Amino acid sequence: xxxxxxxxxxxxxxxxxxxxxxxxxxxxxxxxxxxxxxxxxxxxxxxxxxxxxxxxxxxxxxxxxxxxxxxxxxxxxxxxxxxxxxxxxxxxxxxxxxxxxxxxxxxxxxxxxxxxxxxxxxxxxxxxxxxxxxxxxxxxxxxxxxxxxxxxxxxxxxxxxxxxxxxxxxxxxxxxxxxxxxxxxxxxxxxxxxxxxxxxxxxxxxxxxxxxxxxxxxxxxxxxxxxxxxxxxxxxxxxxxxxxxxxxxxxxxxxxxxxxxxxxxxxxxxxxxxxxxxxxxxxxxxxxxxx
Ligand code: Q0Z
Numbered sequence: 088x089x090x091x092x093x094x095x096x097x098x099x100x101x102x103x104x105x106x107x108x109x110x111x112x113x114x115x116x117x118x119x120x121x122x123x124x125x126x127x128x129x130x131x132x133x134x135x136x137x138x139x140x141x142x143x144x145x146x147x148x149x150x151x152x153x154x155x156x157x158x159x160x161x162x163x164x165x166x167x168x169x170x171x172x173x174x175x176x177x178x179x180x181x182x183x184x185x186x187x188x189x190x191x192x193x194x195x196x197x198x199x200x201x202x203x204x205x206x207x208x209x210x211x212x213x214x215x216x217x218x219x220x221x222x223x224x225x226x227x228x229x230x231x232x233x234x235x236x237x238x239x240x241x242x243x244x245x246x247x248x249x250x251x252x253x254x255x256x257x258x259x260x261x262x263x264x265x266x267x268x269x270x271x272x273x274x275x276x277x278x279x280x281x282x283x284x285x286x287x288x289x290x291x292x293x294x295x296x297x298x299x300x301x302x303x304x305x306x307x308x309x310x311x312x313x314x315x316x317x318x319x320x321x322x323x324x325x326x327x328x329x330x331x332x333x334x335x336x337x338x339x340x341x342x343x344x345x346x347x348x349x350x351x352x353x354x355x356x357x358x359x360x361x362x363x364x365x366x367x368x369x370x371x372x373x374x375x376x377x378x
Contacts (some may be wrong), residue, residue: 098127100176108139111147111315119358121188123169128182128310132364134339135155135347142281147173147182149368150313154184156376161275161284165297167308189298189306192260195239195248195269198276201291203228203318206237209250228330234270234276239294247281260304267305268297279312286374288334289325291318297308337369 097105103115103125108135119359125143126217128151130142158166199206199216206216207227215221217237225231238247238256256265261297272295294316296309310316319334333340342360346354356364 098178100125100179102174102176107244112117114309115182115187117173120171120173123171123173124186124188125175125179126136126184126186126309130182132336132339133315134336134343135349135353135354139339139353141361143365143368145365146368149372150310150315151182151184151269151315153375154200154310156372157279158307161263161278161307161311164271164275165303165306166311166348171311187300187301187306189308191298191308192195192264192268193241194251194256194259194268194297195241196272196295196297197237197239197250197292198234198272198294198295199231199237200234200276200280201228201230201289201318201320205247205250206292217250218254219271228325234273234280236272239266255262264299264304271295271297275307275312282375283319284322287322288371288374289320289322291320292374293317314322314368319371335364338363 088338097113098283100115102118104118106114106116106124108114111129113127113129113132115126115127117123128147130144130146131140133145140245157166167189168281169185169187173185175185175214197217202210202216202221202225208223209216210225214223216235217239219235219237236253238251238253240251240259241256242248252266254270256268260268275295276290278294279293279371282291293312295307295311297306300306313352314333314335320332321334324332338360341355358370
């Protein structure tokens with residue numbers, strides 16, 4: 088996990104100890120509390136596996152607000168938010184979540200309504216994703232007859248997760264927990280997809296993470312249904328045949344495709360691309376949450 092990125096080092100926070108960083112988020116221990124963690128979403132944006140410069144001001148706060156909103160909407164699903172009176176530094180307040188430290192399951196709980204990305208690549212090679220056999224003749228971006236659970240084994244930071252069949256999840260966490268993870272993931276996805284549809288968005292897929300704590304083996308953790316963990320597409324564009332168009336990141340992707348050959352460090356994004364992307368993040372959250 089502890090790899091750095093061009094945007095510099097992790098923000099030092101008094102009373103918290105950095106544990107590691109992903110491409111766009113930082114994780115801290117809470118000094119003196121081994122049962123809690125602080126998860127901080129940065130304003131960094133990634134595309135094509137690269138972290139880009141400059142950051143998108145407001146992104147971390149928007150995606151944190153979105154995760155909190157989804158936890159609210161999914162109140163019957165146990166989640167990792169902590170209610171302890173720990174003071175969060177002002178510098179990160181609106182993009183931080185104080186959470187209970189769980190024993191994380193080594194499984195990414197991916198649900199897909201659409202076959203695309205790495206799932207489509209696997210389907211082309213094997214006719215299945217994570218052992219789920221699919222109809223023949225699907226093309227990139229096709230809607231599936233119903234959402235499918237396509238778990239993956241969590242790779243080390245920087246590597247791509249490895250899709251695994253459900254049987255392998257059973258070996259990793261036991262049959263009862265495996266079924267709980269699958270059923271909860273599909274339930275969360277179906278409910279979220281319905282909310283997204285009302286907002287004119289197609290939730291193509293999402294990646295959920297769960298951990299265990301005493302009394303509850305499947306606590307929803309990490310960020311939930313953000314556009315960094317999910318593909319949100321504009322439903323109207325999709326219907327018009329424009330598939331795979333990311334609701335928020337497409338502007339960045341299109342600009343990069345035109346200005347970068349994928350080798351070496353990516354060029355800095357122009358201010359106009361940054362501003363339009365920030366607007367899209369705001370619009371995503373407004374459309375989902377009703378402003
Ligand atoms: C989440 C991650 C991030 C880098 C560990 N409630 C929890 N209990 C135990 N562990 C985690 C959680 Cl959320 C946990 N990650 C992912 C988050 C930066 C990696 F902000 N790693």
